[in-house]
Amino acid sequence: MLHEADLAPAATAVFTAVLTEGPLSRVALARRLDLSSAAVTKGARPLIELGYLEELAATERTGPGAGRPASPLAVRADREFFVGVKITGDELIGVVCDLRAEIRTSAHRRLPTTDVDQVLTSLGELVDELLDGGYRARTHRLGLAVSGDVDYSTGLVRYSPFLRWRDVRLRERAEKITGLTVTVENDVKALTTAEHWFGEGVGVESFALVTVGAGIGCGLVVGGRLVSGAHGVAGEIGHIGIDANGPDCHCGGRGCVEAIAGADAIVREARRAAGRPELTLQDAVALARAGDAPIGAVFDRAGDAIGAGIAAVANLVGPARIVVSGEGLSAYDLFEPRIRVSFQRQAFGAASECPLSIRPLSFEQWARGAATVSIKALVAA
């Protein structure tokens, strides 16, 4: 919550709506939030006083008759800034975002090791560098995105295979080093939150984001809330079995989406198809783009697998829309057609009407996701 003041529920609702759905008049907000316009007026006042919202000049007339023009409420995006950092196995990617989650500046830092102390030292330097752009005075929060099993409420990284971290009290340690209020979240969930608040997931109450890369993951919003899973597992689209006779997966399953369409699987199959055991993923992409049929078939099979996995999501939870993204999608031209075809075939009934957006998101976007989580922590927590 805003540390400057304790806000009424209506204020939080107003803030969230203005933040995610752009400038809105008080009357429009009242309709959207199912509140009286009086409640909106009262809720908005402290936010305006604190400088988070401002009244825009009246807009052009609407409708046929006359009437006092609305004065829409808008977010003052530069009221406060937020640092977001995505921690990968070999790099820190950091951004500074404004309140509307627009990236203002970014910076990177290679990580020679994933040793916790060294990562934290680098993190401190990276944050310093980012804030030196003149953001320091108006920045109080830092969001961190880490792959693996993360406890958002305590800021504990329980287990991150990529980083080889176990039970790292990341929030506590990052707060000590940076002096900022820190939130820690799983990277896919962070990206999903960003898309939910500021991207294609705005205004819908169920929504899925699929990430394709080394692994294949999925963030799920159902009933307006991020799904976490009772046993800490959710969104493991990569380990849905879609081919009973497919390759064994490192998880112990068979024919998992990831065992067919994960980066490792693609490299393995491409090497076999080309008969060249030294082939890299980049080589495979280049060959496929150049029209190499056997290697093209590898990407086709991968696209089919991803499409089938996405169809499983659509059939089960029926999201209003689905975004497909991730680093692996730097080669998304190779995947996209097959993903769509396979999805259409395997989606049941009206589930096939679910819009699919297939587009790459850079690592900076992942860092923006981390920043978004800290924005959400300010506004709604």
Next chain:
Amino acid sequence: MLHEADLAPAATAVFTAVLTEGPLSRVALARRLDLSSAAVTKGARPLIELGYLEELAATERTGPGAGRPASPLAVRADREFFVGVKITGDELIGVVCDLRAEIRTSAHRRLPTTDVDQVLTSLGELVDELLDGGYRARTHRLGLAVSGDVDYSTGLVRYSPFLRWRDVRLRERAEKITGLTVTVENDVKALTTAEHWFGEGVGVESFALVTVGAGIGCGLVVGGRLVSGAHGVAGEIGHIGIDANGPDCHCGGRGCVEAIAGADAIVREARRAAGRPELTLQDAVALARAGDAPIGAVFDRAGDAIGAGIAAVANLVGPARIVVSGEGLSAYDLFEPRIRVSFQRQAFGAASECPLSIRPLSFEQWARGAATVSIKALVAA
């Protein structure tokens, strides 16, 4: 909502908690609902006055010290009765339940046709027969469970393939015939609600119920709420593709769970395995139980497919527990081991810890689900 009075939010919460989690003292309720005990006292009072709750005699002492004994609040189960009817293609199954959803009596009625008028006439007779057991005076609500696409909020059956109904205003018509307040819900959702409020789903915030029969369906509770799906599709576990080279499904997909483990698919494969084109499902079950290996393999493959589908649910949404049920499970001894093995293999990480309950539920239980929806409508809507 209770038509006798308009209750405060706390009253609804208290009622729901006592109903689903059994007798609880006010202090225990306050802890569970995150309310002050004063709020519980005030919320419970009108419910006691209306006769829905009662105070039990003090229970045995708890803890080491002394202290005033608690007077737990309990539901007066016979305060009101509820009719639930499951409408199948050839039969109406009706029950009368008390407030705790215990079945008090039941009755059936064969349907010669699925013509709407005739079904409604039969429904009227069935309800009359049920209420003549002395329940009439204290029964005001009827729940109907129908397979297919049902709009709960309007009581409209949009499309029910089994019944060949399209856009039937079922609530309206059933209310006219019975004089009761009617709720209409999809049958799988109704059964899921029953399990959520009165069965294994009590107290958990995410939960799945899988039904195995002619079709294979799934009801999903996430964040304490039944999932509906933005396009009206959700829980279609039967049409998840789990075998890229499997049989074509009537839905247009390939290797769907239902195309492998649905009743039709099992009969088809059993006939092929036995070389006897007149074989029935009952024959196949008998042969498999008698040790016929080829036919046993058909059931094994079906169990594998169901297990893989359930694993997909567990991997994606991570429910706290899963109940597997449905008519097809009258032969559940043939399915159970393979469902468990296949689930364990394909569930990712901690998802494999999700408890699976595999047990048949009779059609009467489906009717009880319908009654449960009307109980929920009384208490919480």
Next chain:
DNA sequence: GGTAATAATTTCCTTCGTCAAGTATTGATT
């Protein structure tokens, strides 16, 4: 200028829950 229409604010009121104090009922201690 007058009027209708729409937006925002203000005032007053209700609802609902908390807090703190008080009552009730028990076992243990003296």
Next chain:
DNA sequence: AATCAATACTTGACGAAGGAAATTATTACC
């Protein structure tokens, strides 16, 4: 037996929060 500590419940004053309706603000159109 009297008292005390512990726990459960109730009561009444209070405050937060949102709604209803009257009021003010601002426009288009006559």
